[in-house]
Amino acid sequence: MLLKVGELAKRTGLTVRTLHHYDSIGLLQPSARSESGYRLYDQRDVARLHGIQALRGLGLALEDIGRLLTDEGASLPGIVDRQLRALALQIEQASALRQRLELVQAKFADGREPELDDWLATLQLTTTCAKYFSPSELKAIFDNWAGVEAQWQVLAADIRAVMAAGVAPLDPQVQPLAQRWMVLMHGWMRGNFDVMLRWGRMYLSEPGVQGRSGLVDLAVVNYIEQAVQLRMSLLMRYVSEDDMHKMVNVPEADWRALTQAVQAAQDAGATPESAAGRALARRWLALTDRLTAGDTGLRDRLAHAHDAEPLLRAGAMLPPAPRAFLVRARAALGATTA
Numbered sequence: 001m002l003l004k005v006g007e008l009a010k011r012t013g014l015t016v017r018t019l020h021h022y023d024s025i026g027l028l029q030p031s032a033r034s035e036s037g038y039r040l041y042d043q044r045d046v047a048r049l050h051g052i053q054a055l056r057g058l059g060l061a062l063e064d065i066g067r068l069l070t071d072e073g074a075s076l077p078g079i080v081d082r083q084l085r086a087l088a089l090q091i092e093q094a095s096a097l098r099q100r101l102e103l104v105q106a107k108f109a110d111g112r113e114p115e116l117d118d119w120l121a122t123l124q125l126t127t128t129c130a131k132y133f134s135p136s137e138l139k140a141i142f143d144n145w146a147g148v149e150a151q152w153q154v155l156a157a158d159i160r161a162v163m164a165a166g167v168a169p170l171d172p173q174v175q176p177l178a179q180r181w182m183v184l185m186h187g188w189m190r191g192n193f194d195v196m197l198r199w200g201r202m203y204l205s206e207p208g209v210q211g212r213s214g215l216v217d218l219a220v221v222n223y224i225e226q227a228v229q230l231r232m233s234l235l236m237r238y239v240s241e242d243d244m245h246k247m248v249n250v251p252e253a254d255w256r257a258l259t260q261a262v263q264a265a266q267d268a269g270a271t272p273e274s275a276a277g278r279a280l281a282r283r284w285l286a287l288t289d290r291l292t293a294g295d296t297g298l299r300d301r302l303a304h305a306h307d308a309e310p311l312l313r314a315g316a317m318l319p320p321a322p323r324a325f326l327v328r329a330r331a332a333l334g335a336t337t338a
Contacts, residue, residue: 002032002040012049027066028052054080132202137195141188148188155180156216159224169226175315178227183317186249193245200225234312238305243298250291255317258283262322272328281329 009016022028023039028049030039041049048069055065129138159177167174189195203221262280270276292298306312306323316323 002042003046004034005030005039005041008041008046008049012046012053014053022049022052022062025062025066027062027069050080128206129202132198133195137192140190141195141199144188144190148184151184152216155184156220159220163220163223169223170230172311172314174224174227175231175311177315178224178231179315179317180252181224181228182231183249183252186247187251191247191249193241193247231312231315234309235305238301238308239298243295243301246293246295246298248290248293250287250317252317254287258287259318259322262325266325272325273332277325277329278332281326281333284326284330285333 003011005016005019008014009019019028019039023030028045031042031045032040034040051069052062052065055068056062060068129141133141155177159181162174162177185196185199189199204225258280261283265276265280268276272278272281288299288302292302306316313320313323318326
């Protein structure tokens with residue numbers, strides 16, 4: 001099938017003038033001409049035209065396109081592949097722009113236009129964070145912050161209290177605060193261990209983020225980080241970094257509810273070996289299965305870590321007495337849990 005220049009222009013959305021220009025510079029010369037001298041384009045000509053337009057879409061000059069198409073290594077399938085990759089990049093960039101605009105739009109959610117300082121602070125924070133996180137990660141971090149901000153402020157106040165009392169960060173009594181810090185961070189970042197590590201690096205190395213309104217101040221971070229690192233160093237003796245990536249956040253309220261249920265059972269005279277005790281052990285198993293995403297090997301390694309390390313037990317979500325009850329109840333079930 002052969003197409004005249006007018007028909008080719010109509011079916012491709014190009015102008016006749018453009019096709020004439022391509023012909024005049026030798027970029028796209030028709031394979032044939034009619035007896036009347038009309039330009040006639042065949043299938044290979046159209047394929048070459050597709051390559052030309054694809055490379056133009058990548059920003060190449062017509063002169064460079066001509067050289068590239070003449071090169072034996074520049075196959076048309078390769079050009080199509082480049083076009084697809086360029087399109088994928090454009091889609092990614094458009095998505096990133098949309099997410100950034102959504103962050104700005106959130107400033108208008110309460111019906112008031114942000115003040116100049118709000119715009120500057122948001123711009124500084126998003127610019128700094130963009131060095132460490134993708135737009136989708138940033139959106140998730142900012143969206144999730146509203147749900148944890150109040151808890152961070154309570155925890156920060158508790159940490160400041162032990163700091164004011166002169167308690168050293170490596171003292172065992174700081175470990176419960178370190179555990180709360182780790183659990184809250186895990187919940188804020190939705191269990192993404194890699195994002196947690198990057199947030200820590202950013203916060204400690206970027207002065208523009210430190211001391212931001214609403215965020216925990218640097219003095220508190222530096223203090224509790226020592227206790228967290230001690231806890232992590234003990235934990236990493238028993239689990240791997242891959243294990244840490246697997247772990248799923250279990251809200252503190254769920255652990256607190258289990259603690260209260262154990263206390264109520266003890267008050268009612270139940271023993272660990274009783275039906276009530278074994279039921280609580282199963283409930284414990286269910287929580288630890290959630291924590292480890294059903295990985296029984298990881299569950300056993302965590303159990304061993306807490307059995308072997310007093311400092312880990314000092315900051316555990318379960319207080320010593322309820323945990324001792326559950327350990328006996330677990331033995332009655334013939335199972336192992338953390």
